[in-house]
Amino acid sequence: MANSIKALSLAAVTSLLLTGCNKVTQENFEKIEVAMAYSDVTTIIGEPDNCESLSLFKNCFWGDNKKQISIKFVDDKVTLKTSKGLTP
Secondary structure (H helix, E strand, O other): OHHHHHHHHHHHHHHHHHHHOOOOOHHHHHHOOOOOEHHHHHHHHOOOOEEEEEOOEEEEEEEOOOOEEEEEEEOOEEEEEEEEOOOO
């Protein structure tokens, strides 16, 4: 019984920590500005989950189908940002 309680407590704490580490938020999305450098963006929201690159163009995505930030870069500078599923 005590082991079950410890396991559940550990699972709950781990879940909270993982949720707290998610940087795909409306607040962070609003910090990103046009012409901002790629390195500054990754400082705010971390490394992207996926990027598609073609020459000087790069489309990067953070998050999943429910909650996502998408940023288009030209020469490693933000040119367009969009979001999906973020709440203020």
